[in-house]
Amino acid sequence: MILRRLRNWAVTLLPILVGLLLGLFLVAIAGSASGFSPSSVLQSLWEGAFGDQFAIAETLVRSIPVLMTGLGVAVCFRAGLWNIGAEGQLIIGGLSATALLLQIPMPTGLALLSGSLAGAVGGSLWALPAALLKLRSGINEVIVTLLLNFVAAGLLGFLVTGPLMEQEGSLPQTDPLPETARWTLLLLPTRLHLGLFFALLLALVLHFVMEKTVIGLDWKAYGASPESAKTLGIREDRVIWSAFLVGGALAGIGGAMEVMGATYRLYEKWSPGYGYSGIVAALVARLNAAALIPSSLLLGALTAGGLGIQRTLGLPPTLTWVIQACLLLPITLRLRPKG
Amino acid sequence: MQLLSDLLQSSIRLASPVMLVALGETLLERVGLLNIGTEGTMLVGAFVSVWAMVTTKNSLLAVLSGIGAGCVWGFLFGIFAVLLRAEQVIVGAGLNFLALGITGGLLRSLQGRELALVVPLLPTYPPLDSNFLTYCAFLLAPLATWFLYRLRWGIVLRACGESPETMVSLGYKVRSIRFGVTLVAGSLMGLGGVALALGESGTFIEGMTAGQGFIALAMVVLGRWNPFFVALGCWGFGWLRAIAANLQVVLPPVPYHLILIIPYLGALAVLIVAGRRSRSPSALAQPF
Numbered sequence: 001m002i003l004r005r006l007r008n009w010a011v012t013l014l015p016i017l018v019g020l021l022l023g024l025f026l027v028a029i030a031g032s033a034s035g036f037s038p039s040s041v042l043q044s045l046w047e048g049a050f051g052d053q054f055a056i057a058e059t060l061v062r063s064i065p066v067l068m069t070g071l072g073v074a075v076c077f078r079a080g081l082w083n084i085g086a087e088g089q090l091i092i093g094g095l096s097a098t099a100l101l102l103q104i105p106m107p108t109g110l111a112l113l114s115g116s117l118a119g120a121v122g123g124s125l126w127a128l129p130a131a132l133l134k135l136r137s138g139i140n141e142v143i144v145t146l147l148l149n150f151v152a153a154g155l156l157g158f159l160v161t162g163p164l165m166e167q168e169g170s171l172p173q174t175d176p177l178p179e180t181a182r183w184t185l186l187l188l189p190t191r192l193h194l195g196l197f198f199a200l201l202l203a204l205v206l207h208f209v210m211e212k213t214v215i216g217l218d219w220k221a222y223g224a225s226p227e228s229a230k231t232l233g234i235r236e237d238r239v240i241w242s243a244f245l246v247g248g249a250l251a252g253i254g255g256a257m258e259v260m261g262a263t264y265r266l267y268e269k270w271s272p273g274y275g276y277s278g279i280v281a282a283l284v285a286r287l288n289a290a291a292l293i294p295s296s297l298l299l300g301a302l303t304a305g306g307l308g309i310q311r312t313l314g315l316p317p318t319l320t321w322v323i324q325a326c327l328l329l330p331i332t333l334r335l336r337p338k339g
Numbered sequence: 340m341q342l343l344s345d346l347l348q349s350s351i352r353l354a355s356p357v358m359l360v361a362l363g364e365t366l367l368e369r370v371g372l373l374n375i376g377t378e379g380t381m382l383v384g385a386f387v388s389v390w391a392m393v394t395t396k397n398s399l400l401a402v403l404s405g406i407g408a409g410c411v412w413g414f415l416f417g418i419f420a421v422l423l424r425a426e427q428v429i430v431g432a433g434l435n436f437l438a439l440g441i442t443g444g445l446l447r448s449l450q451g452r453e454l455a456l457v458v459p460l461l462p463t464y465p466p467l468d469s470n471f472l473t474y475c476a477f478l479l480a481p482l483a484t485w486f487l488y489r490l491r492w493g494i495v496l497r498a499c500g501e502s503p504e505t506m507v508s509l510g511y512k513v514r515s516i517r518f519g520v521t522l523v524a525g526s527l528m529g530l531g532g533v534a535l536a537l538g539e540s541g542t543f544i545e546g547m548t549a550g551q552g553f554i555a556l557a558m559v560v561l562g563r564w565n566p567f568f569v570a571l572g573c574w575g576f577g578w579l580r581a582i583a584a585n586l587q588v589v590l591p592p593v594p595y596h597l598i599l600i601i602p603y604l605g606a607l608a609v610l611i612v613a614g615r616r617s618r619s620p621s622a623l624a625q626p627f
Contacts, residue, residue, distance in 0.1 A: 030441065034448040082428045084375070129607070139610055140619075142375055142428055143556050147603045147610075150550040154600030162594055279432060315447060318545055321440030328433040332425035 015330035016284055020298075023323030030322065036313055045320075048308015049301035055308065057190030061262050063300025064199045065090060065271070068254025069278025070296050071206050072123070072247035074287045078210060079243040080223035085130065085145025086251040087275025088152035089123040093252025094259045095156060096122030098174055098266050099164065101181040111181040116198075116256050123252015124245045126152060131244035135237055141244075149275070157268045164266070173267035183261035195261035200293065202250070207289035219243055251275060272303060272317065280324045283331045299324065346581045348468060353584075354577025355473040356381070356535040361555035361562070361569050362479055363527030368559055369487060370520045371500035371622035372420055375431035377528055378552030379438030380412040384532025386442040389543040390449055392458040402461075402472070402533050409529015410522050412438065417521035421514055424626040435552075443545040460541045472534040479527075480570030487566065496520065500620035503627045513627060528552070550603060557606040561613045564620060572609070579605050 024042060031041030049059050069086035076083035097115040106114060126148060133139040159165075161172045183193040210216040222229040222239040230236055254274065259266060277299045284298065285291035302324060306317030360377050367374050374380075388405030392398065412434055419430040450456055461470035487493035496516065499506050503513045535551070536543055554576060562569030583601045586593055 026441075027444070030444040030448075033445055084428075084432060133611065137611065139560065140373075142373075143553070143560065143610065144607065146375070146553045147550070147557060147607050150553070150603045151600050151607070154596050154603070157599070158594050158596035161596065276432075276436065280436070283429065316443045316545065318443030319440055321436045322444060323440075325433045325437035325440060328429065328436065329419065332419055332429045332433065333423055 012286070015333070016327060019327040019330045020323065023326030026322050026326065027319055030319060031309070031313070031315060034315060036315070041309060041313065041315070044309045044312040045305040046308075048311065049305035051308070053187070054190050055304060057187060057192040058304040058307070059297070059301045060196055061191045061193065061300075062274075062303040063296045064196055064261065065254040065258045065274040066277045066281050066299045066303070067199050067203060067292055067296035068257065069251045069275045070281035070285065070292045070299075071203060071278075071289055072250035072254070073278050073282040074285070074289060074292060075206070075210065075219065075250065076243045076247040077282060078216075078223050078287050079219040079239050080226065081130075081134075081240065081243050081247075082142045083127065083130065083145050083244065083247050084142055084279065085127060085148050085275070086247070086278045087271060087273060088145070088149035089126045089248045089251035090255035090258070090271055090275045090278075091149075091152040091156050092126040093119035093123040093255030094266060094270065095159060095164075095255070096252070097256035098177065098259050099159075101177050101260070102164070102175055105178060106180060108180045111178075112183065112260060115181055115260050116253050119252040119254075119256025120249035121252070123248040123250070123255065125248070126252070127244040127248025131240050135240055153269075156266065156270060160266055160268055166265075171267070174265045176264045177260060181260055182264060183257070191262055193261035195257040199254075199257065202253070203289050203293055206250070210289050215242060251278070254278075272306075273321075274303075277303060277324060280328050284327055286331075298327075342585070346578070346585065349581040349584065350574065350577035351467055351469055351473060351477070352539065352577070353580040354574045355469070355476040355538065356531045357551050357555050357558065357576055358476040358480065358531075358570050358573035359472070359534055360528045360531035360552055361558040361573050362476070362483055362566055363524035363531070364555055364559050365562070365564055365566050365569050366483065366487075366496070366520055366527075367524040368623055369497050369500045369564055369620055370517045371503060371620055371625060371627065372416075372517060372521065373427045373431070373624040374416050374420070374434075374521070374524070375428055375553070375556060376412060376416055376434035376438075377431075377555050378548050378550065379431075379435035380409050380525055380528035381532035381535065381548045381552045382435075382438040382442050382546070383412055384409040384529030385536035385547060386445070386532075386543050387529075388533040389456060389458055389536050390445075392537065393449065393456060398459075398461055398537065401458075401537060402530070405533035405536070406526045406529050409532065410526040412529065413521045413523070413525015416525065417518045420626075421518045421521060427624050427626075439546060442543070446543065446545060449543075456542050458537065458541055460539075461537050470534075470538045472530065472538050475530075476534070477570070480566050483566035497620070500622050503622050503625075517627075531555070554602060554606050557610050560619070561606075561609050563613075563618075575609075576602060576606070 028038035096118040100118040130141040130144040164174045166175045183195040186192045281296040281299045285295040302320045306320035309315045310317045384405040387408035388401045391404040392401040419425045420427045558572040561572040
């Protein structure tokens, strides 16, 4: 019994460990191609993620949007729907929340609530075309969600240089959100904010929904085999609509939380690819909402570490995508599609 | 009139990278494989060709190494998707991430202290004033259609994407055929990256493909998996980009970012219109 459990753990963790080590190895090599010793690259990666109080806080802050997009991705992937659009849904969520909170002044509690709601609505709207086109015309959701990511990024660029650009000054960014529309900071002077606990709560709620409720079971059944799910009387349209809307809403809330908790304003290239890291996190967690908590922490650490190597060595943070890819690829082997 | 001929010329030039990538993806999807790693494969092709151009100053070597890099990415896709039967969408996504990270990370070592790497563009030839990669793209499209629909091997290839089980029972080595096609397709996608870097921009910038690999995916659906029509769709996309680029000159008030999203919105719009009646290869993205 204990042995079997140990074996299960090993089977789960081994590909992650192998991927991580391979990724770190490749990054160290790439760093040495730019003239830095492998150990200095790994050290600044580590210090960026866990070096001091600031670094740890930064890791936590950056794992929040990864967790939220990861939850959204996990819901859709569970249902066998390849939603690659969490990045776009996150951006639109952030945009909706910012647009609302800059227009209408609200007291703190109401502002946080309505900002999150606006994010959820925006994210859902951005996921809606994928569901609609898949159901109506049988168009592959992968292409639709991918293309919408680029539309969202362009829209963000347009709004922060045009309609939403700051009133004073001429930088391509929005005005900062009012104090009342920000999550409480927990550990001054770091950026750690109360939104972290909101995200954790949502992860636990999602875990319950995905494992213990009828709709969660429907997603799972449809993802495992659409044909047998339909035979069992599960309605295909309901599965597809609910998965995309819930998935989009979660990513959108993530965007709202990032702007209300960490950046306070939007600018071009505001998201360093949280939505894509969310995909990696969701798969590392094997689409389990509770397991997403540690896995998004890992991805958050990589994001923070990437900024570390940029700060101390001047290497591009893009380099950490090598590690994320190495984490992702071994997992695909356990993930056999339905056939 | 001058504007029209300018537009025609730039549409041809701007279409060729996407066209090469889309042709590769068409072949791949015809044998039943869905590779969304188009963007990353393009990116490594572009990066390696610029690298080779900087180090050897030889354009033929540069083009060949770009093709080789694409082929390596195709090989990786083949290992995971064909040999190990992994989920194709996720493998493709992983290969995109890997390409983005490696090219972005190595760019610095290549650049040294320079702000931008500038390499000479490939020479152009009349009558279209285009480089040979563009001619390649426009010639390959009808050739590929002829191959797929008229030649025995083309029909075998398509059958592998429709009913691999039948092909196995007929004695064909479906998985070897599929693996072979991933190499060819990867090379074409790498060539698309070369066309972008050495034919269009003359430099490498982190993430320079900017979603063009994904546009190619949409074009495959739009062209209903027929290389000729896929290429026509890509040419249409070239027109869209050419017009968008000129819009910026003619109508300066149109914000830059809105012009940037025109191609993506355009691709989505044509998907909505054309996707309705299209039928993908039956065994697409199914493991075998």
